[in-house]
Amino acid sequence: MKDREMDWQASWIWGGVEKSPRNEWRCFKHSFELHSGGIKEAEIAITADSRYVLYVNGKQCGRGPIRSWPAEQSYHVHDVAHLLQEGENAIAVLVMHYGVSTFQYLLGQGGLLAQLNVEMASGETLMIGTDDRWLTARHAGYDTRSQRMSTQLGFSESVDARAWDESWTRGDCASGSNQWEWAITVGEPGDEPWPSLRRSPLPALTEEQVWPVRMESLKVTKPVSWTAAIDIRNAMDPDSIGHANPVSFVGYVAVVIRAREETEATIGILSRFHALKGISLGGEYKAASEMEGEQPERYARVRLNQGDNVLWLDFAGSDHGTGLHFGIDCEAAIELVSPPFSEQAEEDSSPFVLIGPFTTHESIDHRDDEVNPLSGYEGFGGSRAIDAEAFEHFDIYTAFRSVREVSDLSPFTAFAKPLPSSLVSRASVYARSVWKREERSLLVPMNLQSACMANSEPAVIIPREGSETELIFDFGKEWSGYLRFEVDAPAGTMLDFYGYEYMKDGWRQDTYTLDNTLRYVCKEGRQIYESPVRRGLRYLMVTVSHTTRPVKLYGVQLLQSNYPVAEIGRFHSSDPLLNDVWEISKHTTRLCMEDTFVDCPAYEQAFWVGDSRNEALVNYYLFGEIDMVKHCLELVPGSRFQTPLYADQVPSGWSSVIPNWTFFWAIACLEFVEHTGDKAFAKEIWQKVRFTLEHYLDRLDERNLLFIRGWNLLDWAPIDQPRNGVVTHQNAIFARTLKAAAQLAEAAGEASQGIRFKEASDKLAAAINEHLWCEERQAYIDCIHAEGRRSDTISIQTQVIAFLTGVAEGERRSRMADYLVQPPENFVHIGSPFMAFFYYEALEELGRFDLMLDDMRKNFGQMIQHEATTCWEMYPDFAENRPNPKMLTRSHCHAWSAAPGYFLGACVLGVRKASAGWRKVRVAPQPAGMKWARGAVPLPDGGRIDVSWRLKEEGGSHRFELEVRAPETILVEMVAPVGYEADAIMRRL
Structure with missing residues (x-):
């Protein structure tokens, strides 16, 4: 059955009254009988909106689906023959529906689609599909008010094991049987919002x-008195569930703290919430910037009067879905109650009241502390920042600071509305964990x-x-x-x-x-x-x-849980530090391989398109996986319905485009074809690459430079890369991408279509050299701002890219080479291991492997000194996004940083493909001061190349012992380092 096309006879089903409930955990089950005769094969094809866990006869046997675009919903096929039995059987599915868009899911509606196909030894077949004969119930053990993990992810869970009998997965429903109801058919395969279904091309992830x-x-420890988490973004803008963009707003949240007696209290803010401008209690206002604590934690000492105390939370700014985690601690007993506005609070309301919002806007601030006005943004969701004049005429805007008692609230009645309890957690487990009264x-x-x-x-x-x-x-x-x-x-x-x-x-x-x-x-x-x-x-x-x-x-x-990969790659050398660096690169890459590459396993778990180009190369040298790489590349054009420029993380509800990330994707498509020799993929992907690059070419200005308003990112370091203007590194990478497109067109059998892109690349490179070179400083400037101002900033990043892309030629290229060897102190230096990947590529082209390894020892060595087991997102001396000096980096596991996993194999072991598909291989090790090294590099069609080398000093001569093991089908060229006599041995695996 595994090779058959899926013949869907099941229906999409759901339950309850809401089409797309927030944070709902719903159970489905169906019992059936199998007669004697023996089971030959049995598979369940299944998908759900948003995520599912599958059980057969009480045994968990699958999770999914993999991330996919709603227009091409992915389903997985699980082999369940070993779990079925003669007599009664039960299929059970727990479905988690987010009810909000994330960085890996676009809001659809609650739904489950499953179909069991059984082939008996007798030849009889049985099909059981989801329909209105299945039972369903909301899982009463899961609290739907549990807090959002982050805007990138869904919800954390809060579960009460007393409220639900887990025997339901075996088909039992003795406990709480009155909660079960017949499922509702909500669509057929092919219906919206899932117009097509695609079988997952990937295997199930590991569970070790x-x-x-x-x-x-x-x-x-002793806990603080009270905590909660509020989804302020959703409260201020209810429509924000449909996207994952930042939202800018001005408004307030009010609540009454009822104290049994007068007491000193502490109000704590436990999340990095930029939109919170301050708090007001009893008419005394304290700006968030004036609160005490180790940033980003903020604390305010206040006095609560006996009885009712009015607390206001003042918001003006942008929120990307962090959620406000805060708490109150005091010795006296307290209760939070709603302010007594004339509007009757709804049954589902919390004690909090929303005042306003006076204005809201989607804003694309891209990790900035301040909101940037981006009208005309070239991405696909841009909008303007808050216009202060839009609400300044409201006297009510600042009047809240004069509220001292409950009786002063009446002027705000017209602006107040209950804040739904669904947006307020019963407690903030996070706040309770990081803030404790005593320990x-x-x-x-x-x-x-x-x-x-x-x-x-x-x-x-x-x-x-x-x-x-x-x-x-x-x-x-x-x-x-x-x-x-x-x-x-x-x-x-x-x-x-x-x-x-x-x-x-x-x-x-x-x-x-x-x-x-x-x-x-x-x-x-x-x-x-x-x-x-x-x-x-x-x-x-x-x-x-x-x-x-x-x-x-x-x-x-x-x-x-990660993509199932074999650890084929090996590296061991005379340098113990580099061995450790290689190990953390391997572990990082493995952890960041899920159903796609992901940026980090903790904070985001998002598939960032640009990151994955480097990650794919590292993977080729560590694990040799190609199916997942292909899947990642194929996902990107699915964002075409959002923007012709393609999104920078997919599939995602965040409206965001980083042009460089699209360019890296196009280059990665070519590298995949060269790595695998897969010309069928080249034919399939070429027109999709062509489509987006033509739209970028349409954005060239009269100087033939890419002038674009967008997120023009390359590195976290303070290089001058404005969101509106001509950015040098971006133009240079675009020029390189256009050349790669011409090569991809040739591989796809469409060489004539690629001619335009080669010509456009040459013209763009000429324009860069004409307009973005500074003769006085003998370097490429970082950018030209939108108003025409030339940047004063010179960065090593821009010079690296100019060299690597071939934009710099002749004397300028020689000048770039000097900068690579000795970066001037007055240049902006590299701020992330991601940018170091391109620096290492340039050093490799220059033949300065010694500098590459020294840089690894210095920067990755710092991570090892801090007992790192994975590669960090940023270098520890990089200050941005570090509210506390002890915070060495935000993410401690980030696969865009795993460059050594690639370069130690490609350069120190010296293993490189010499033809598409690795039919020919060149082994040219570069000792760079080391005495010996050994290791292995996977081949794309299976097998590997084993390399072992050692330097020997004999009678004044420098001898290089090199042994290579490779499959019989691979033609291998062995090359000794310059200045060494080779003793080369070729063995066949």
Whole structure:
């Protein structure tokens, strides 16, 4: 059955009254009988909007779907023959519907489509598909008010095991049977919003059980009085569920804090929320910038009067969906209640009231602290920033600061409306994890370390009256997957989990833009829970509270989930530091290979198109995977309905274009064809590359330069790359891309179509040299601003790109080479390992392998010194996005940074393809000061090249021992380094 075209006879089904509910976890099940006779084959084809977990007879057997465009919804086929039995069988599916767009999902509607095809040994066939005979129920154990993890991701989970009987996956419904109802048919295959279905070209991801290596710490803590998380972005702009863009707004949130007695209190802001301008309590205003604390945490000491105290939260700015996590701590008992406005609060309303918003706009600020006016943005979702004059005539705008008592609220009635409880969590597990009233460290007894070991006695956690117990586990490395734990506890015991990436000397780097938490309320007795939400972390905080007897923790694990790859690539050398650097590059790349390449397993899990070009090259040398690379390349043109320039992360609800990312994608398409020799792919992808590049050519100005208003990014460093104007590095990369397009056209058998692109490349390079060179400073300037002002900034990034793309020729190229060898101090220097990839490419072309390795030792060596197990997003001396000097980088695992995984194989081992598809290979190692190295490089069609070399000094001569092992079908050329006599041995695998 595996090779057959899917003959869909099932229907899309859903349940409940909402078409697209927010954060709903819905269960589906169907029971059926199989008669005797033996099962030959059985497969379930399944997809869902948004994500599913599949069970057959109580056994979990699949997750999905892989990310895809709604117009081409992906489905997966799971082999389930081994799970079926004679007699009664049950299929059960848990569907998580987001109800909001993310960086990997576009809002559709709730739906499940599944079809079981069984072939019996007798030849009889059976088909069971989703229809209105399936049962469904909302999973009552999951709290739909759990907080959003981030704008890039869906929702964290808060689950009460007492509220739902997990035996439902076996088809049972004895518990809560009155909650089940017949499913509703909501469409047929081919209906909107899923007009076509495509079988996943990828295998299921791995699930490997990883245990912690040790318990890092043990503490007795006391929680703060009250916490919550509010989705301010959605509250201010309800339509924002349909996209993942930043939203700018001006408005307020008000609430009454009712205190039993007068007391000192602390109000804490626990997320990096730029739109919060200040707070006002009892008429006393405090700007957010004036609040105390280690940024981005902010705290204000206030006094609560006995009775009602009016708290205002003042918002004016842009929010990209971070969510406002905040709390209140005091000794007195408090309650939050709604301000007494005349409008009757709805049943679904929280105690918070929204005042305004007075204005809102979608804004594309692209990680800036300030909102940028981008009308005319060349991406596909641009809009203007907030116009202050649009609301300044409202006297009400500043009047809130004079509100001292509840009686002063009446003027605001016309502007007030209840804030739905669906946008306010019952508590912020994140805030409770990072802010605790008191904490006291204890020695970690050896018996508690048993929670880190399989097949051992449980760790026993003793309750302490009035306090909570905090345990922090170290998994030894960064991992990405699904949390799983086993515990024996009384009903009502609360377990709060919080994952993060880095800590050192007692300092913890909290995830201020990511709610990486899980809350689990125990049922009675021994139980196992496995989270369906993917998380990335190294450290895991577990806080145990509300227990009436000792809790037995039988272990916490992470089910490591990534694209199934074999670790074919190898590297080992006389330099232990470079060996460590190669290892973290390998581990980083593996963790960032899911159903696509992703930027980081913790913060975003997004497929950034430009990042993946470099990641694909690293993967070729580590794992040799090509199917996933092809899938990634094919996903990008799906954004054509959003923008002809193609989006920079796909499929995504964020309206964003980085021209360089589209250019890198086009170059990656050519590199894939050259790597695999796949001319059929070249034919398939060529017209899609041609389409977008023609639209970029249409944006050349009268000087023949690319003048574009967009996110003109290359590096995080402070190079001059404005969002409107002519950016030099972008023009140079465009020129290189046009040449690559001509080569791709030739590979596709359309050489005549590529002539235009080669000619356009030459003209663009000439224009760059005419308009973007500074004769006085003998370098390329960074840009020409929109108003015509030439940049004063000279960066090494721009010079690297001018050299690498071939734009710089003759004397200018020689000048660029000098800058690569010795970057001038007054140039802006490289700020990210991503940019270092291009720098290394240039050094390779220049033959300065010694400088490449020295740079690795310096910059990646800093990561190793800080015990990094994965490559960081930024260099530790780079200040942007570092609110605290202890924060060395935002993401501690980022595959765009794994360049050594490629260059150590390509340069030190010296393994390079000499023809398309690697039918011919050149092995030319570059010792660059090392004494020996050995390793392996995968081949695209299977197999590998093994290389071992060693330098020897004999009788004054420099000899180079080189041994290569390769398949019989591969023609290998072996080349010794300049100045060495070679002893070369060729062996066949």
